[in-house]
Amino acid sequence: MSKEKILAVLLGLAAAASTLLFVWLFCLEFYNYDNFVFSTYRINIYKFGFVAGIFPAIFMFYYLTRKKSDVSAKILAVIFCLVSLPVAIQAMGNLAARTASMFKGKEYIMQKSMQTMYGGDYKFMDFIKSYLKDDKNAVVMLPPNVPPWRHTGNPQIMNSYLYPVTTTNSTESAARYILISSETESAVYHLWPDFNVSADKIIIFNWEIGAPTIIEDTNWDPEVWQDKKPWGLIIKNNE
């Protein structure tokens, strides 16, 4: 084998290896979680992703030079390798991760997507939705739309999640239901509601076993619940 052929084969192998390596790294990133590769291997794939295009660019240039191609073709091939190939490699990693996830089933992917969007709060939101499923005209009073109630206080999120049930942030509202939230997203703990409520029922969501604790004929007093960090629903006594 001539020296030129050996060089071509080596360059081709280096191009294939660097491409596959980065596809694999991006696959790991998308399959697991954001920043997985950096936190595990200390490789910043987003910053050094262009490295994946260098060997293919050299190989392309060498290949086209040997084929005596037009200058513009060589320039374009190199630009394509350096500019588009890193994005293509990331895309292939993404597709590979999606394909691998597919074999884990719909439930697994759904839970992962929900966890990414809502954190663990979606389990509580599911509980409220299922509890109110027979009361389509229900109105639920939410905590204020400020931290720490990033999900439970956000009327857009909660309206969409609990639809057809509607929500309000107004404490003046005549809503029959009041959400109990101990959400602490990006801020210090602040129990909601932080005022006394005359209640028919207090329903406390149980994060461990799912079945709620129902307390009847007891008014809501935040002082009593402060240390228990409860999540749930108050059904107001409107009399």
Next chain:
Amino acid sequence: MNNIFGAVALLSLAIPSFFINLIILGKKRVNEAAALSWLTGSIVFTLSIYLINIFFGIKLGIVSSLLAYAAITIASFVGSRKNITFPKIRFSNYPLLNIVVIALALLMFATAFFYLVADWDAVTLFDFRARILLNEGFLANKIIEMTYGGYPMYTSLLHFWVYVTGLWTPMPIYPLFTISLAGGIFFVLRKFYSVRISLLISLAVIFVPRLFANSFIPYTNLPYTVLLMMGVLYIYLWTKSKNTSDLIFGLLLSAATFWVRDFPFALVNFALVFLAIPAVKKHSKVLSIAAAVILVSIYFIPEFHTIANYLKYTVYEYYSPYWMVFSGVFIYKLIKKQKDWFWALAYLGYGTILFAGTYIFNAKFPGYNLGIYDAVQRMTIFINIPVVLIASSMFEN
């Protein structure tokens, strides 16, 4: 209704518009008509059910939607019956390449069936409107009163169609946009280049930053990008071929962007039509240089500096090195005294509209430039595609 019926219903949007595309493009261009059939079908169908709901007060449900679909299909079939022909797929020329491309498209589509809507704007707006519609059958006041409720209903109506026909998730809608873009660009470019070069350029287009990733995000940015780019590509084709059907198709696709989002970038597509006038074409180089000088000098004018600087780092630097590739090719074209400045004007035109739009928006909502950069980056996914096409135009010479 079940998932299989829903998937078939989603894909079947391509049938009436395949006939409509044949009416506009003619039966000799059957491959283009087929490649863009789902894209145009999604526009025609959603507009139809929107109109019957708003103007005729017909409640949207499975029966009214299927009847609307049947009416469009029959009308388009009757209208195009003299033009009807079907694409011939030949696997013999590049069998491996065909298999890889088809496998990638199928994987994109198939994996989407496992995902649900879990992205902020989609959960609170695009998908939510579809679920309200599914429940109530009308574009009730509830939708209009929602935050950003006035956004066009295009993707929400597509979500509604998949839900009402039984599919559990609308996510398979979105890879179809990328597949349409790749197919559309490939078949249009085949008029200028070989199979390999056309395929390479199509890949370079779908691998511009963020475009491919948006195939799995239920936002409106990807459909907007696809319509805007296919629109401008057909207008480009018209400036070369002077075939009226290209102009009509290009203008219709560009106009359809307003049914997806109310961004003004399609105005550039409309303005580029003037390049067909010999006097304008003759001065297109001067126009391009003037546009480039104006765009760069905006950065140094104190009044405009804040917004120009904002766009510099959120869009152009973020999408590096595309602006560098553009600058390099721009200088190359100047040195080589090339005459085709279409893509240069498109890129600079989009930049001008981007600046003007952001400036006006920021005047209305001060502090926009301090907000989330992600929105402006998603909005401008298309901006690098003219760079790919101007770089590819070097092949022409």
